[in-house]
Amino acid sequence: xxxxxxxxxxxxxxxxxxxxxxxxxxxxxxxxxxxxxxxxxxxxxxxxxxxxxxxxxxxxxxxxxxxxxxxxxxxxxxxxxxxxxxxxxxxxxxxxxxxxxxxxxxxxxxxxxxxxxxxxxxxxxxxxxxxxxxxxxxxxxxxxxxxxxxxxxxxxxxxxxxxxxxxxxxxxxxxxxxxxxxxxxxxxxxxxxxxxxxxxxxxxxxxxxxxxxxxxxxxxxxxxxxxxxxxxxxxxxxxxxxxxxxxxxxxxxxxxxxxxxxxxxxxxxxxxxxxxxxxxxxxxxxxxxxxxxxxxxxxxxxxxxxxxxxxxxxxxxxxxxxxxxxxxxxxxxxxxxxxxxxxxxxxxxxxxxxxxxxxxxxxxxxxxxxxxxxxxxxxxxxxxxxxxxx
Numbered sequence: 217x218x219x220x221x222x223x224x225x226x227x228x229x230x231x232x233x234x235x236x237x238x239x240x241x242x243x244x245x246x247x248x249x250x251x252x253x254x255x256x257x258x259x260x261x262x263x264x265x266x267x268x269x270x271x272x273x274x275x276x277x278x279x280x281x282x283x284x285x286x287x288x289x290x291x292x293x294x295x296x297x298x299x300x301x302x303x304x305x306x307x308x309x310x311x312x313x314x315x316x317x318x319x320x321x322x323x324x325x326x327x328x329x330x331x332x333x334x335x336x337x338x339x340x341x342x343x344x345x346x347x348x349x350x351x352x353x354x355x356x357x358x359x360x361x362x363x364x365x366x367x368x369x370x371x372x373x374x375x376x377x378x379x380x381x382x383x384x385x386x387x388x389x390x391x392x393x394x395x396x397x398x399x400x401x402x403x404x405x406x407x408x409x410x411x412x413x414x415x416x417x418x419x420x421x422x423x424x425x426x427x428x429x430x431x432x433x434x435x436x437x438x439x440x441x442x443x444x445x446x447x448x449x450x451x452x453x454x455x456x457x458x459x460x461x462x463x464x465x466x467x468x469x470x471x472x473x474x475x476x477x478x479x480x481x482x483x484x485x486x487x488x489x490x491x492x493x494x495x496x497x498x499x500x501x502x503x504x505x506x507x508x509x510x511x512x513x514x515x516x517x518x519x520x521x522x523x524x525x526x527x528x529x530x531x532x533x534x535x536x537x538x539x540x541x542x543x544x545x546x547x548x549x550x551x552x553x554x555x556x557x558x559x560x561x562x563x564x565x566x567x568x569x570x571x572x573x574x575x576x577x578x579x580x581x582x583x584x585x586x587x588x589x590x591x592x593x594x595x596x597x598x599x600x601x602x603x604x605x606x
């Protein structure tokens with residue numbers, strides 16, 4: 217079966233593939249998106265499910281990234297109020313914490329400034345500790361700081377963006393992987409693994425950690441950069457959780473406790489993988505680290521593996537040659553020809569900044585052929601009903 221020619225073919229149904237599909241389709245391009253599994257079946261459904269500036273990136277002096285993410289947070293709060301909600305986050309500071317309370321407070325002040333005053337923060341009175349954070353260990357607790365950020369359902373947000381793209385004419389094929397793609401100088405001749413064939417003028421590879429696998433099926437071979445595959449795991453524990461808590465894990469990395477489906481979601485970890493597994497699965501060390509962190513902060517209700525209700529395990533790409541914590545979360549757009557691209561590879565990126573990064577991709581796409589029209593995705597509402605509402 218031969219599909220009609222399209223302007224763009226996008227490989228990958230995560231938040232970045234769907235975001236680019238929405239921006240392109242809304243701008244009048246004919247777009248097809250293919251996903252070998254289901255929309256949001258990869259890392260876009262396995263995150264901590266936060267829409268935030270990334271407080272920890274200030275310590276890495278990534279001020280521009282934080283500023284952009286905070287701006288995008290406010291945009292998503294506006295266009296997706298059913299999917300993104302503002303929340304208070306609490307940071308407990310102990311006598312043996314790696315960062316003293318005044319250091320964290322300085323970071324929160326800068327965060328507030330970068331947000332344009334939209335991330336309020338304060339220090340809780342000691343009498344509030346157990347009311348706001350019931351069960352939290354109080355031994356050695358010196359201070360509790362609170363600040364505003366936002367949370368979401370990552371998979372629902374991705375599906376809403378996909379639904380919006382579809383409403384603007386994007387064709388979406390799930391359970392359809394890329395078998396091969398070859399470029400004849402004008403069109404990409406594409407065959408899917410179900411035998412379907414199609415042609416497209418520009419190919420966008422937004423396949424996430426499967427980037428190298430997809431590239432191996434493309435002729436001529438597209439440009440690539442060295443990456444590291446970093447697995448992050450969350451555990452859904454059979455414990456109540458009233459508040460969002462941002463703290464240090466037992467191994468010193470950032471860890472969040474957050475409400476999810478009436479229970480407690482805890483994560484994340486950062487484990488480097490040698491290759492992309494068929495299905496990511498938590499390692500024993502990841503499980504033990506998360507459980508140990510929970511039991512450190514909630515000693516009155518310790519958890520074991522028997523208390524794990526579900527696991528969320530995603531893999532993301534980070535630039536090679538840097539530690540998982542220090543690596544940039546900014547998306548990298550790699551074109552075969554910056555002046556007149558026929559291929560675009562999308563590496564990395566944050567959930568929060570998918571929309572602005574999609575606009576950057578659209579600017580590169582427009583070099584190949586002008587936009588039929590310019591659509592501003594800042595004004596396109598998103599809902600959780602599976603359809604675009606505007």
